[in-house]
Amino acid sequence: MQQRNLWTALSILALATTVACGGGGEGGGDAPAAAPAAPAFDPATAGNVSGMVMFDGELPAGEELMMNSDPVCAMSATNKTSDTFVGSDGHLGNVFVYVKEGLEGQRFPPASGNVELNQQGCRYTPHVMGIRVGQTLTITNSDPTLHNIHASPSANDEFNMGQPIQGMTFERTFDTAEVMVPFKCDVHGWMNAYIGVLDHPYFAITGTDGMFDLNALPPGDYVIEAWHESLGTQTQNVTVATGQTADVSFTFAQ
Amino acid sequence: MTWLHLYARFLCAATLLLIxxxxxxxxxxxxxxxxxxxxxxxxxMFSFPLSSMVGGIFYEHGHRLxxxxxxxxxxxxxxxxxxxxxxxWMRRLGVIALAAVILxxxxxxxxxxxFLPTAVSVSHAGLAEIFFGLTVCLALFTSTGWRRSGAASTHDAVARDATDVTTAALATALPVVVYVQILVGATMRHTGAGLAIPDFPLVFGGIVPPAWTFPVTVHYLHRLGAGLTAMVVFTTAGRLAMRQRDRPDLLRPAVSLTLLVLIQIGLGGWTVLSGRAPVINTAHVATGALVLGTSLLLGLRVNRHRFPDARQADASPPHAAALTAKEVARGAAI
Known part of the structure; x- marks a missing residue:
């Protein structure tokens, strides 16, 4: 009799928790209507912006990532250095450079193809990237361990998905332009990435040589912003003329 | 000591571990x-592979288990x-505890x-402490000492509680003060304000913050609350030490509470100075629960004569009321 009462109580508890588990915070994900295909300007009049991002002083050493909390990561990871500060000879990599102002009201052809974010070696590849509004982001777990992908945007819908099995993928889109959307894996606290979501195609991520190019811009006056996860942002004004390449350089310091 | 009381103690300890x-x-x-x-x-939940309990999952899934x-x-x-x-009322208390743990x-x-909304996370932290308090109550109320002290409620040693109004009021207010302090701490914790004031014991090198943002304000309130809580604890313990010397059932939690509050303040400072080292931070949370549980224990013992079974015991057989103060104290000390 006592056992029956116990099971009855357990069943009530299970029912209560099942009822309460409905719903969730994983809303969003539907791609918005695609932007008009026709460019808003004559490509023959385009100009370019080219430049370099520098770091003033000695670039901080990459932090060593402690991966001991997951033996799979500790054994399989080939790179255990943080991606926050990368670069060489005074050049700064992993900087997101984009047109912040000057393209208002213009519409651009939708991006073709997916953008991929891979979890490999218990780190995100790439660490910094850009994507267009409505473009599909494909997230893959290439590791033989589980990850959760937790994006915490402020303008778009937050999401947190689990990928417990190697090879799993899922796709996501963003409805609103936002620089930057932080990604993290709460299982492996050292894993983070940043994605810039824009409604135009004029963005670039610097490599270790600090170089970037923003090509085929309509002629006009622009505000270019350079964003770094630790060093913050810098902006510069630039005028783009037909057939010309405007040079812009940024120098960050701690 | 009955099996039920042992079980209640085990539940209480398991809840502290859960916190x-x-x-x-x-x-x-x-x-x-x-x-x-x-x-x-x-x-x-129970079939999740142990081998996959890595990184943050170890803590989160472990907490769920x-x-x-x-x-x-x-x-x-x-x-x-x-x-x-x-x-x-005890049977009802059990049902309330069950409802609390389900909620x-x-x-x-x-x-x-x-995604961890602050209001829900703070409520989760606050209800955890209430549930812990309920388990403390269950452990206390199932103890032989509690029953004996109720049976002897007409005795001087117990009845004196009612005459020492200030001490009784302080001891009664103490769990409330501690609980409010814990809620402020939980708000600070779940809004990421734990390091909003980076130094300790000073505040930005002084006594008052130079600027008032929400994180600084809630952090500062938690520090002020710590001072207020310590004052109430020390005053209560001091009064009990002076006026209730023959009540080890009150003196023991009062002394424990004094020590716990000192440890808790030290842990709070250490949490800040360590940059919120997880183990130190968690020790601060757990000690906070212990402070609440001990203050609740003390408050309930001081108010023993107000319980229904104490009043019933007034009419109990003469042998119950004839217990010596020493016997009562020994019995009440679970």
């Missing part, structure tokens, strides 16, 4: 490392009370599914 496990989840930032609920990565165990223990406690307990589980799930 510490929850503290580790927050302290390590692992709250969202298992994105689904009540399943874990699609697995039924301990929470489930505490839930089952609480069901057992409620059923047991319902079957053997003669005091109706607590739901809050835990909701906070995960909605």
């Amino acid at each position: 510490a496990a929850g503290g580790m989840v927050t302290s390590t930032g692992s709250g969202l490392s298992v994105p689904d609920w009540p399943n874990s990565y699609g697995y039924f 301990i929470a489930s165990s505490v839930g089952v223990l609480t069901i057992g406690m409620t059923v047991w009370l319902w079957r053997v307990e003669t005091r109706r 607590q589980g739901l809050l835990g799930g909701i906070t995960v599914l909605y």
Whole structure:
């Protein structure tokens, strides 16, 4: 009799928790209507912006990532250095450079193809990237361990998905332009990435040589912003003329 | 000591462990490392592979497992009370504890599914302390000492509580003060304000913050609350030491409380100075629960004569009222 009462109580508890588990915070994900295909300007009049991002002083050493909390990561990871500060000879990599102002009201052809974010070696590849509004982001777990992908945007819908099995993928889109959307894996606290979501195609991520190019811009006056996860942002004004390449350089310091 | 009382003590200890496990989840930032609920990565909770309990999952899923165990223990406690307990209010207390632990589980799930909204996370932390307080009550009320002290409620040693109004008021207010302080701490913790004031014991090198943002304000309030709580604890303990020297059942928790508050303030400072080291931070959370539990114990013992079974005992057989103060004290000390 006592056992029956116990099971009855357990069943009530299970029912209560099942009822309460409905719903969730994983809303969003539907791609918005695609932007008009026709460019808003004559490509023959385009100009370019080219430049370099520098770091003033000695670039901080990459932090060593402690991966001991997951033996799979500790054994399989080939790179255990943080991606926050990368670069060489005074050049700064992993900087997101984009047109912040000057393209208002213009519409651009939708991006073709997916953008991929891979979890490999218990780190995100790439660490910094850009994507267009409505473009599909494909997230893959290439590791033989589980990850959760937790994006915490402020303008778009937050999401947190689990990928417990190697090879799993899922796709996501963003409805609103936002620089930057932080990604993290709460299982492996050292894993983070940043994605810039824009409604135009004029963005670039610097490599270790600090170089970037923003090509085929309509002629006009622009505000270019350079964003770094630790060093913050810098902006510069630039005028783009037909057939010309405007040079812009940024120098960050701690 | 009855088996039921032992079981209640075990539940109380398991709840403290659960609070510490929850503290580790927050302290390590692992709250969202298992994105689904009540399943874990699609697995039924108890079939999730142990080999996959890595990184933040170790803390989050571990917290869920301990929470489930505490839930089952609480069901057992409620059923047991319902079957053997003669005091109706005690049976109801068991049901309240069960309702609290179910609600607590739901809050835990909701906070995960909605990405740790502050209001839900703080409610989860606040209800955890209430549930812990309930388990302390269950352990105390099932003790032989509690029953004996009720049976001797007409004795001087107990009746004197009613005459020392100030001490009784302080001891009664103490759990409330501690609980409010814990809620402020939980708000600070779940809004990321734990390091909003980076130095200790000073505040930005002074006594008052030079600027008032929300994080600084809530952090500063928690420090002020610590001072207020310490004052109430020390005053209560001091009054009990002077006026209730023959009541070890009151003096013992009062002394414990004094030590715990000193340790707790030290841990709070250490948490700041260590940059919120997870173990130190969690020790601060767990000690906070101990302070609450001990203050509740003290408050209840001081107010023993107000309970229904104490009044019933007034009319109990002469042998009950004839207990010496020493016997009462020995019996009340669970």
